[in-house]
Every structure is written in C-alpha cells, then in structure tokens.
Amino acid sequence: MPTEPAVLSARQAMHPLAARRILRLALGTALSLWFSQAIGWPFSFLAPVLTLLILALPLPAPNLKQGIGFVIALVLPIAASMMFLPFLWHARWVGILMIALALYYTFYFTAKGGAALVGTLMTIGLTLTVTIGSVNASIIIYLVQAMAVCAVSGITFVWVAHALLPDPPPDPDAAPRRPAPAVRPDLATARWNALRSLVIVLPVALIFLFMSGSTAYTVVMIKVASMGQQATADQSRQMGRSLLESTLWGGLGALVGWALMSAWPSLLLYTLLIALAGLLFGRGIFRGPGVHPKFSMWSYAFLTMLIILAPALLDGITSDGAGAAIWTRLFLILLVAVYGTIAVAVFDAFFPGKASKQN
Numbered sequence: 001m002p003t004e005p006a007v008l009s010a011r012q013a014m015h016p017l018a019a020r021r022i023l024r025l026a027l028g029t030a031l032s033l034w035f036s037q038a039i040g041w042p043f044s045f046l047a048p049v050l051t052l053l054i055l056a057l058p059l060p061a062p063n064l065k066q067g068i069g070f071v072i073a074l075v076l077p078i079a080a081s082m083m084f085l086p087f088l089w090h091a092r093w094v095g096i097l098m099i100a101l102a103l104y105y106t107f108y109f110t111a112k113g114g115a116a117l118v119g120t121l122m123t124i125g126l127t128l129t130v131t132i133g134s135v136n137a138s139i140i141i142y143l144v145q146a147m148a149v150c151a152v153s154g155i156t157f158v159w160v161a162h163a164l165l166p167d168p169p170p171d172p173d174a175a176p177r178r179p180a181p182a183v184r185p186d187l188a189t190a191r192w193n194a195l196r197s198l199v200i201v202l203p204v205a206l207i208f209l210f211m212s213g214s215t216a217y218t219v220v221m222i223k224v225a226s227m228g229q230q231a232t233a234d235q236s237r238q239m240g241r242s243l244l245e246s247t248l249w250g251g252l253g254a255l256v257g258w259a260l261m262s263a264w265p266s267l268l269l270y271t272l273l274i275a276l277a278g279l280l281f282g283r284g285i286f287r288g289p290g291v292h293p294k295f296s297m298w299s300y301a302f303l304t305m306l307i308i309l310a311p312a313l314l315d316g317i318t319s320d321g322a323g324a325a326i327w328t329r330l331f332l333i334l335l336v337a338v339y340g341t342i343a344v345a346v347f348d349a350f351f352p353g354k355a356s357k358q359n
Contacts, residue, residue, distance in 0.1 A: 016168050018286040025055040025285065026278025028161025029302075033310070034271040036153060042146040045310030048274070049222070049303060050074070050154030051161075053117060056285055056299040061162035062155070071151040073118045077102070077125030078144050084129070085140070096209070100202055102126055103228070107201075108194035110229055112187060123225040127205060128218060200343045201228035204336060219307045220332045223247075226300055227340050242297040247337040250304025251330045253277055257309045258326055270313065277305060304333065 033048035054062070054070070062070065081102075087095030103126055110119030128143060204224050227243060257273050284298030285291060292298065312326035 015288045017289050020165055020168055021055075021058065021286045022279060022282035024161045024165040025052070025282045026275045027165060028055045028157050029278050029306075030271045030275035031160060032154060032157035033274050033306075034267065035157065036150070037267055037270065037310075037314075040314075041149055042142070043150055043218075045306070045314060046147065046150040046222075047153040047157075048310070049306050050121075050151060051157045052278075052299075052302060052306065053120060054155070054158045055161060056295075056302070057117060058286065058289075058291055060167065061159060067155040067159070070117070070121060070155055071148065073121040074125050074151045075144055075148050077106075077122050078129050078140065078147060081126060081129040082140055096206065099126065099129075099205070100198065103201060103205070104194055104198045107197040107228060108190060111190035111193040111197075113190075116229065120226065120229045123201075123229055124222055127201070127221040127225040196344065196347050197228040199347055200340050201225070203343075204339070219311050219329055220336060222307050223304060223333045224336055226303055227336065241341075242294070242300075243337045243340050246297045246300035247304055247334050249281075249298075249301040251308060251334065253281075253301070253305035254308035254312075254326065254330065257305070258312060261313060274306070277302060281305075308333065 029048050029052045032051035033045075036044035036047040050070075081099075084095045084098055087098060103123065106119050106122040106126060109122070110116050125147070128147070129140065201224055205221070208221060257270075257277070260273060261270060281298050281302040283292075285295045285302075287293075287295075308326060308329050312329065
C-alpha cells in the first residue's frame, strides 16, 4: 500500500499542462522584456505587458489572423481617437462624452461574453489616449507608431514561447471530457457591469485628462484600464479585495526587483527576475487543465509589477529621481486601487438588487 506522504505528494503534483503554461508564461514574458529593453524603442516596456496578457490565458497559440486582430485591437482605438481631438480642443465636454461612450463599449464588449483580451486591449488604447489629453496631435501619431511596434513584438514572443514550449500531448488513458457549453451572460447584467466599470474608470481618466503633462501617468492609466476590465469579470464581493491584493503583491514584487537591480544593474538580472516572477505568479494563475480560482488577481498582480518596475528602470537605475519615481507610481496605483474598491462598494450599495444577482 502507498504510504500517506506518497499519496499527499501525488495529490500535490502539478498538472503537466499547468506546469507547461507556467514555464511558457515566465519564458515568453522574460524574452519579450529582454528584447524590448535591449532595443529600447519608445514605450518598449509595453511589449512584455502584452505578451503577459496573452500567455496568462489558457489558450492555444494564436494563429496569424488572431495575432493581427490583437494588434488592431490595441492600435485602432488610439488611431480612431484622433477624431476626438477637435472636440477636446473646441468642445471639450462633447469629446469627453464620446470618450465615455467608447469606454463603455469596451467594457460592455467584455461583459456580454466577448474576448476579455480584446476588450482589455481596446480599453488600454483608449485610456492611453486620455493620458495625453489634448496636448498635441503629433503625440498621438507617435503613440500609435510606438504601440504598433510593441504589439507586434509582444505577439511575436507569444509565438516564440509556444514554439519553444508547446502544450504536451493529451493523455491517451484519460477519458475525454466534453467542454461545458459556454454560458452567455444576461445582457441586462452585462450592461450593468459595463456601467459599473465606467463609473470606476471615467473619473480617474478625467483627472488625468485635465492634468498638464499627463503623459507621465501612462503607467497609472494602464492599471486603471485593467482595473475597469477586472470589474466586469469579478463578482462584487470579490472585486475590492482582488484589486487591493493584486496591487499589493505587484507592488511588493516591483520593490524587491528595484532593490536587487539597485545592487546590480544588469539586463541579465532583470530578465531573470521577471522569469522568476512569472514562475511565482504563474502558480496562482494556472491550476490543473484550467486556471486557478484567483487567476484574475494573480495575473493582474504580475501586470502591476511590470508596469511599476519597467518604466522606473527605463528612467535609469542611477538617474536622479528614479527612486522617487517608483514610489510615486506605486502610491498612485495603490491610491487608484483603493478608490476602485470604494467606488464598487458605493455603486453596489446604491444598487443592491443588481449586485446580488452577480453573487
């Protein structure tokens, strides 16, 4: 008879598919980061962020058509938002209304059952436009070019990771399982979830829109965009805790990475740190043939770590003010997370009937 420790070890053994996905997440994100930082084009830190967003999902390797779709989903909202500029210059509140409607659609797209990744990319594209406000049209053109390069690089390293670490073959002895039929959410609930996300994101977007020099807060707006999409996926009771936990764990990872990089500034160490973070966070993202129950929180925690640490290191580990900048970004992101938690609680308190349907 097998001993009790042997039985416990067998139960705790990681599923081979989950192990492969965790390794692929760590490898693909680290390689994408190494390449983008070695080349160093504008906004290069967004390339590994996009790689992470795709590899953190239990999906097969995207084909060429899907890869092009991901690039378009990120770049097109930024390019299309150029039509908002005349309104932001001459009729600002009309432009704000148009941005609000566009943001609502990105949340509704996800809430009604659309691809969460596509919805997230569209939201990021729109919120990045908000960060530059009505400063200059040339900045949007510059941003579109940079984001296109980041998107192509990010999806390329998704393919590289899948090529190096393909999914293991299915177990022939395992009984085939028929996938559960997809349950499409009620459209009324989807509209309500989208409205809740808009209520959370729009006030923060307006604050940065009216701030001068708002391009400095691009990183914070990426967190705001992901927070809005998180609001459409998580249940009311879970969302506030998930927002805070993802921010705290991601911020802790960024501070540890900053301390180690301060002791030994090296691209090799930076790449290894991101790979290690992918292995650690990945255990909370994937479980068995699917995902961990708290995969949303852990994937956003990994995302938070990247968007805090990467821009700070691009500023230069020894540059004046770089240390203060990472604390400023961390404080702003934590402040946004606390605001989002309070906003959800207030929204659900005023509409308890709708909130109860989600729980």
